[in-house]
Each structure stands twice: as C-alpha cells, then as structure tokens.
Amino acid sequence: MSMRPVAVIGAGKTPFGAFADRDLRSLAVEAGEKCLRNANLAPGQIESFFLGNFAGPSFVGQNHLAPYVSAALGIQGVPSTRVEAACASSGSALFHAWAEVAAGVYDVVMVVGVEKMTSQPTPRVSEILAAAGDCGGEMRAGNTFASLFAMIARRHMHDFGTTREHMAAVAVKNHANGALNPDAHMRKVITMEQALAGKPVADPLTVYDCSLISDGAAAVILAPLERAAEFTGKPVRVLGISQASDQVALDQKEDITTFPAVRRAAEKAYRMAGVTPADIQFAELHDCFTIAEIIATEDLGFAKRGEGGPYAFAGCTARSGDRPVNTSGGLKSKGHPVGATGVAQICDLVLQIRGEAGERQIPRHALGLAENLGGSGATCVVTILGSI
Amino acid sequence: MSMRPVAVIGAGKTPFGAFADRDLRSLAVEAGEKCLRNANLAPGQIESFFLGNFAGPSFVGQNHLAPYVSAALGIQGVPSTRVEAACASSGSALFHAWAEVAAGVYDVVMVVGVEKMTSQPTPRVSEILAAAGDCGGEMRAGNTFASLFAMIARRHMHDFGTTREHMAAVAVKNHANGALNPDAHMRKVITMEQALAGKPVADPLTVYDCSLISDGAAAVILAPLERAAEFTGKPVRVLGISQASDQVALDQKEDITTFPAVRRAAEKAYRMAGVTPADIQFAELHDCFTIAEIIATEDLGFAKRGEGGPYAFAGCTARSGDRPVNTSGGLKSKGHPVGATGVAQICDLVLQIRGEAGERQIPRHALGLAENLGGSGATCVVTILGSI
Numbered sequence: 001m002s003m004r005p006v007a008v009i010g011a012g013k014t015p016f017g018a019f020a021d022r023d024l025r026s027l028a029v030e031a032g033e034k035c036l037r038n039a040n041l042a043p044g045q046i047e048s049f050f051l052g053n054f055a056g057p058s059f060v061g062q063n064h065l066a067p068y069v070s071a072a073l074g075i076q077g078v079p080s081t082r083v084e085a086a087c088a089s090s091g092s093a094l095f096h097a098w099a100e101v102a103a104g105v106y107d108v109v110m111v112v113g114v115e116k117m118t119s120q121p122t123p124r125v126s127e128i129l130a131a132a133g134d135c136g137g138e139m140r141a142g143n144t145f146a147s148l149f150a151m152i153a154r155r156h157m158h159d160f161g162t163t164r165e166h167m168a169a170v171a172v173k174n175h176a177n178g179a180l181n182p183d184a185h186m187r188k189v190i191t192m193e194q195a196l197a198g199k200p201v202a203d204p205l206t207v208y209d210c211s212l213i214s215d216g217a218a219a220v221i222l223a224p225l226e227r228a229a230e231f232t233g234k235p236v237r238v239l240g241i242s243q244a245s246d247q248v249a250l251d252q253k254e255d256i257t258t259f260p261a262v263r264r265a266a267e268k269a270y271r272m273a274g275v276t277p278a279d280i281q282f283a284e285l286h287d288c289f290t291i292a293e294i295i296a297t298e299d300l301g302f303a304k305r306g307e308g309g310p311y312a313f314a315g316c317t318a319r320s321g322d323r324p325v326n327t328s329g330g331l332k333s334k335g336h337p338v339g340a341t342g343v344a345q346i347c348d349l350v351l352q353i354r355g356e357a358g359e360r361q362i363p364r365h366a367l368g369l370a371e372n373l374g375g376s377g378a379t380c381v382v383t384i385l386g387s388i
Numbered sequence: 389m390s391m392r393p394v395a396v397i398g399a400g401k402t403p404f405g406a407f408a409d410r411d412l413r414s415l416a417v418e419a420g421e422k423c424l425r426n427a428n429l430a431p432g433q434i435e436s437f438f439l440g441n442f443a444g445p446s447f448v449g450q451n452h453l454a455p456y457v458s459a460a461l462g463i464q465g466v467p468s469t470r471v472e473a474a475c476a477s478s479g480s481a482l483f484h485a486w487a488e489v490a491a492g493v494y495d496v497v498m499v500v501g502v503e504k505m506t507s508q509p510t511p512r513v514s515e516i517l518a519a520a521g522d523c524g525g526e527m528r529a530g531n532t533f534a535s536l537f538a539m540i541a542r543r544h545m546h547d548f549g550t551t552r553e554h555m556a557a558v559a560v561k562n563h564a565n566g567a568l569n570p571d572a573h574m575r576k577v578i579t580m581e582q583a584l585a586g587k588p589v590a591d592p593l594t595v596y597d598c599s600l601i602s603d604g605a606a607a608v609i610l611a612p613l614e615r616a617a618e619f620t621g622k623p624v625r626v627l628g629i630s631q632a633s634d635q636v637a638l639d640q641k642e643d644i645t646t647f648p649a650v651r652r653a654a655e656k657a658y659r660m661a662g663v664t665p666a667d668i669q670f671a672e673l674h675d676c677f678t679i680a681e682i683i684a685t686e687d688l689g690f691a692k693r694g695e696g697g698p699y700a701f702a703g704c705t706a707r708s709g710d711r712p713v714n715t716s717g718g719l720k721s722k723g724h725p726v727g728a729t730g731v732a733q734i735c736d737l738v739l740q741i742r743g744e745a746g747e748r749q750i751p752r753h754a755l756g757l758a759e760n761l762g763g764s765g766a767t768c769v770v771t772i773l774g775s776i
Contacts (some may be wrong), residue, residue: 003493007457023524023673039673053455055445055451057443057445057446057516058445058451058700060521060523061514061519062524063443063446063472063474063519063520063521064472064473064474064519064520064636064763064766064767065760066472066473066633066767066768067471067473067633067635067636067762067763067767068522068766070633071633071634071635071636071640071766075633076633076634076635076648076651077632077633077634077648077652078632078633079480079483079631079632079633080473080482080631080633080767081471081473081480081631082471082473083469083471083472084451084452084453084454084470085454085455085468085469085470086451086452092467092469095467096469096484099487099488099491099493100487100491102493103487103488103491103492103493104491104682105391105487105490105491121503128445131445131449131450131451132451132452132453134450134456135448135449135450136411137451137458159404180720235647241564243467243468243469244454244465244466244467245437245454245458245459245463245464245465245466245467245468246455246459246464246465247459247464248452248455248456248459249453260464261465267472273562284528314449338447347632348455373453374455375453375455378452378455378459379452379454379455379468
C-alpha cells in the first residue's frame with residue numbers, strides 16, 4: 001500500500017548536561033513544550049504520544065513513564081506509549097510514530113525522548129547500562145559496554161589496521177563540533193595529543209573514546225506533509241526510516257566489526273528515500289564509542305568496509321569535509337542521555353536542514369541521515385530527512 | 389482513511405504460576421513458539437515484533453528485551469520493539485501491532501507479553517509495582533497499589549453503598565472459574581465465608597481481593613483478515629481496539645471511583661466495532677483488585693454507575709449469568725504476570741470465541757471484550773473480538 005509523505009513539523013530540546021536540580025519529568029516537559037511552541041500547537045492537538053526512555057525505573061525509580069510525562073504536558077485521553085530499545089529507545093519511538101502518520105492512523109503525533117542518568121553514581125550507571133546487553137552471558141562474565149566496544153575496536157584494528165589515531169580523530173572532531181553547540185554537555189576542544197593520552201577505560205578505549213553520561217530530553221512532532229504548512233513554515237520531510245533488530249549478545253554474532261541491523265535498516269531507509277549513500281550530505285551517527293562512528297560510516301556505505309578509520313582521519317567527516325558527521329558534537333561531546341539520543345539526532349538534522357545550526361552550520365545541508373544504535377547493535381533505526 | 393480489517397490468526401500461552409526453574413526468556417519463547425505453531429507460521433514470516441513487558445530490568449535485571457526475546461525465537465532483521473505501559477504493557481503493544489496491520493504497514497505482526505515476578509521477595513515486588521504509580525507523590529507517601537485500590541474501594545463503598553460482600557462475590561466467582569482453567573496459577577474454589585475472612589492486606593481489601601504475583605507469557609499474531617485463511621481455519625476478528633491515557637497519580641483525578649481512560653478507550657472501541665455494551669456477550673476484565681472489576685463493569689457500560697457491586701453479587705457476571713466476566717479466572721485466580729496480562733486476556737477471548745475453552749466454555753461466545761488497565765488507570769486498552 002502507499003504511505004503518506006510525513007514531515008517533522010516541530011522540534012525542541014533541552015541542553016544536555018549534568019543537572020543536579022532537574023528531574024526526569026521536568027526535562028521531558030521542557031523539551032515537549034519547546035517542541036509544541038516550535039510547531040505552533042496546543043497539547044490538545046496531539047493525537048498520539050510516544051515516549052522513548054531506556055531505564056527511568058532504574059535511574060530514577062519511576063516506571064509507566066509515558067502518561068507520567070504526557071499528562072504533565074497537558075496531553076490526555078489519547079494513546080500514550082513508552083518504547084524501550086536500549087540506546088535506540090527514542091529512535092524506535094520515532095519509527096512507530098512515523099508509521100502511524102504515514103499509514104493514516106493519526107495526523108499529529110509527538111515523540112519525546114528522555115533520560116536522567118546523573119543522579120546515580122557512575123558504577124551504578126554502568127550496571128544499569130549493562131542491562132542493555134546479555135546479562136545472563138557477556139555481562140555476567142564481567143563486561144561493561146566499554147569493554148564490549150573495546151573488543152570490537154581491537155578486532156577492527158586486527159582485521160583492518162585501524163589505529164588509535166583513527167579513533168582519536170573522531171574524538172577530536174566531535175569535541176571541536178560540540179564546542180560550537182551551546183546545548184552540548186562538554187564544550188571543550190581537544191588536541192590529538194590529548195585524545196591519545198586519555199585515561200584508559202577499557203584498552204584500547206580511553207575516556208576520549210567514550211560518550212558522556214548525561215541528563216536531557218528532546219522532542220519532535222510529525223504530521224502528514226500535506227498538512228505541514230498549517231503548523232510551520234519550515235517543515236522537514238521524512239524521506240526514509242527503518243528499524244531492524246539482531247542478537248543482543250556479542251558472542252552470538254558472526255562478525256563483531258559490522259552490525260547487520262545497521263546495514264539492514266540503512267538498506268531499507270535508502271530504498272524508501274530513493275537515494276544512495278553518496279547522496280547523503282551530512283549525518284548524525286551513534287558514536288557511543290569512537291569505534292562505533294567508524295563502523296557506522298562503513299555499514300552505511302559512506303566508507304568502504306575496513307576504511308572507516310582512514311576516512312575519519314583524512315577529515316572527510318569534519319565540518320569542512322565531504323560528508324560532515326556529528327556536527328552537533330555527537331554522543332561524545334553533545335552528550336548521551338540514552339533515551340533522548342535518537343530524537344536529539346533528529347532535532348540536530350532539522351536544525352541543519354532549516355539552516356538554523358548557528359556557528360556549526362554546514363554549507364550542504366539539504367539531505368541528512370541519522371543512525372541510532374541500541375546496545376551492541378541489537379536494535380538500529382536509520383532515518384533520512386530532507387528539505388521539502 | 390479506511391483501515392483494513394484485522395484478525396488474530398494465532399494464540400499461545402504458558403501456564404501462569406510461580407516457576408522457580410524458569411527464566412523470563414524461556415517463558416516468552418514458549419508462548420511465542422506455541423503461537424507460531426497455532427498460526428502455522430515460521431519465525432521468518434514475522435514482519436514486525438512487539439514485546440509487552442513492565443519491569444524486566446527490575447525483576448530480572450535484563451533490559452533491551454524485545455530483541456533479546458525475538459532473536460531467541462528466530463526472528464531477526466525486522467523491527468523488534470518493547471512497549472511498557474505498566475499492567476497494560478502488552479495491551480498497548482497489541483494496540484500498536486493492530487495499527488500497523490490495519491494501516492497496511494505490515495501484514496504479519498507478533499505480540500508477546502511476559503513477566504517473571506517471583507524471583508524477587510514480595511516486599512521488593514511491591515516496590516517494583518509501585519513504580520507504576522507516582523513515585524514522587526503517592527508512593528513516596530507510603531502507598532502501595534493495594535492501598536491505592538483500598539482507597540478507591542472505600543470511596544466506592546461510601547458513594548454507592550458497595551459492600552465487602554459485593555467484592556467477595558467477584559473473588560468467589562473468579563476462583564471458581566480459575567479452578568476450571570488448567571493454565572491458572574491458583575486452581576482453588578473458595579466460599580463467600582472464606583473470602584470475607586481473608587487476611588487483611590489494606591483495609592477493606594483482603595488477600596482474596598488482590599491478584600496474584602505470577603510468572604508467565606502469552607502471544608498472539610495478527611494479520612489482515614483477507615489473508616487469515618492462509619494461516620488458520622479459525623481466525624478471530626478484531627472488531628474494535630483503542631488505547632487511552634490519564635494522570636498517573638490518584639490525587640490528580642477528580643473522581644477515583646471511575647477511570648476516564650477506560651471510558652474513553654471503551655467509547656472509541658465500541659464505535660469502531662459498531663456495537664453497544666449490550667451486545668458484548670462476555671469479557672476479560674482487569675481485576676487487579678476485586679473493586680477494579682466492579683468499576684470496570686460500570687465504566688464499560690455493563691452495569692449502571694455505582695451498581696457494579698450488586699451486578700456482580702447477583703451473579704450477572706458468573707459463567708451462568710447474562711454476561712460472564714473472567715471465565716479464565718481473571719488476574720485473581722488465573723494469575724497476573726503484569727506484562728503478559730493484556731495479551732493473555734486476548735488469548736482467553738480467542739479460546740472462548742473458537743469454542744476451545746474446555747470446562748469453562750460458555751454458550752454465548754461470539755463477541756467478547758478485553759479491558760487491560762495500567763497503574764491506577766493512567767493507561768487503558770479496550771479490545772473487542774468477534775467470530776468472523
């Protein structure tokens with residue numbers, strides 16, 4: 001059957017950071033209210049509400065979070081649904097919201113992503129994040145996500161000659177970008193020397209290879225493209241979107257240097273959008289670890305298999321490069337409030353496409369892609385947005 | 389736009405109970421495999437997968453549960469999404485699965501609901517369940533769900549003259565039904581005297597007014613009605629379905645003796661199905677507490693406002709009554725593995741509609757309704773199923 005074209009008609013975000021005085025709901029409500037204003041909408045016009053959240057019950061002790069947030073936004077009586085897919089929670093929520101609008105179930109659908117992480121001490125945060133892996137297997141054996149991605153990095157280095165300098169180049173670039181983003185968690189330019197001398201986390205990864213533990217929220221509203229002009233003068237079109245799944249445990253995968261869920265989701269999203277990787281002008285990629293950004297550029301077809309490291313090192317993904325990646329600063333510098341990340345990537349694409357990205361605005365910004373990864377690749381959502 | 393008619397083409401459940409030797413995934417896989425066999429389907433034919441689960445991360449320490457379960461079922465590369473909506477988690481998952489099929493996004497969509505609760509001690513279970521309420525307000529003040537529903541019961545008694553005998557009649561009926569259900573957690577007939585002499589939990593509620601803490605899983609597969617005959621000789625039609633939301637905290641509600649989300653979801657489901665409450669021949673209602681079943685019969689229009697107590701006491705909801713309610717035994721006797729309950733209700737409707745309910749089969753079984761409630765009414769999903 002034919003789907004209706006869908007547009008993003010509003011976007012809103014909180015700054016990302018460590019906010020000791022903010023609770024989960026106030027962050028979600030702030031992003032939601034900014035988004036409603038951005039789309040010139042009243043809460044009563046929302047026909048279906050999705051909340052992307054990974055681990056609110058573990059981080060802040062609150063479950064049943066969708067109506068908890070939507071009622072505070074003044075949205076009642078409509079479906080209000082929490083989606084959890086690890087770090088791809090709000091990307092997945094976005095996918096289901098898109099499906100509702102595209103298929104004509106509803107016209108105006110809101111998606112909020114939120115996570116409040118910093119109220120827990122770091123070892124407890126690692127434990128909560130570990131529950132996105134296989135707790136009966138790899139995590140029981142003592143792994144954390146940093147150690148899983150360290151193994152992935154080590155294998156990528158072994159198979160393809162990827163170096164610590166390649167990974168450090170991703171960190172240097174994303175820190176440089178984040179320094180220009182007023183909403184970024186860490187606005188700090190770093191040098192290659194600093195990145196290489198970072199405190200070890202899980203060899204070969206240092207603190208400069210790992211994303212941040214952050215608080216924050218992000219929101220978007222979707223509507224049929226044909227109605228977008230009712231709400232905004234700057235609609236952004238959803239050209240392609242797809243969600244795919246894979247095994248949760250790393251030891252169940254045939255090859256840990258590539259993520260089949262990313263390749264599958266990308267293939268479907270490209271087909272839906274009628275574009276090829278070469279057409280993508282810029283992207284927000286899921287750099288939970290620097291090696292993840294390198295692998296994503298390969299799985300998405302920006303670089304050849306095994307060449308993601310040199311591709312980053314050569315500056316191709318810098319703001320001045322052929323295909324800028326993570327102009328927001330990425331998870332590394334913008335921050336990574338897990339449940340907010342997928343929708344925050346969409347907000348950042350929207351800013352660039354609308355030409356509202358300020359100091360970090362890039363010249364070619366008509367067609368962007370977001371890749372949101374859950375766990376060590378068991379969930380992936382790829383979204384392609386473009387100017388109308 | 390016009391929606392495609394949707395059918396349930398397969399259903400499967402585990403027994404409900406306290407299974408010390410079973411983990412969450414093995415329960416979900418058992419229900420999923422039974423369901424696939426029931427629909428004569430291979431895992432590779434599933435185009436989208438939903439998992440309804442309330443609190444796996446808190447009960448068993450595992451998050452990212454949708455791909456964790458779907459990959460074990462042999463389902464990979466497709467969207468695999470966990471939905472959480474407290475005790476309505478799998479009802480909500482079903483609603484979104486229905487929307488995907490009805491709107492033509494996918495043809496064959498599977499929904500599994502699961503919860504593994506008994507590995508935690510009872511006080512910890514109460515604490516985990518409390519996270520479905522407002523943890524910053526009512527729960528911080530010392531409430532549990534039993535005490536919230538005790539207040540609801542007390543108010544209903546005050547406003548309408550409802551008695552402990554009315555509530556006990558619900559318990560006696562549901563225990564009598566559950567005794568005939570080989571998959572029920574507690575197969576134990578009780579007398580009115582026993583029910584009234586139950587150990588107090590939160591006055592006026594006794595153990596006989598409270599649902600069970602259970603392990604279990606349930607699964608259904610949906611497909612377009614026009615394709616149903618490819619998979620089963622006994623399709624069941626989804627005539628109406630709706631999800632609605634409300635405030636999470638009881639103190640935010642104007643009147644605690646009625647649930648607006650239930651009324652709203654019912655109104656939309658009745659309209660979609662083109663039926664009235666009088667047409668419904670039998671129902672599976674969310675008797676997390678006996679008072680909840682009484683209020684549900686009122687909010688759904690089976691009994692007049694305030695008359696749900698006498699309606700139950702008079703035997704109208706017994707298997708031999710005008711409109712049997714919870715022929716499965718309900719949450720009270722069949723058991724209440726939270727995330728499984730919504731889909732389990734659907735499985736029980738399907739059994740009756742197909743005429744496969746064994747000793748508890750009722751004579752009028754062509755049109756049934758399921759009501760799945762989250763928290764103290766912040767989420768509700770109402771589903772109406774009928775024979776083709």
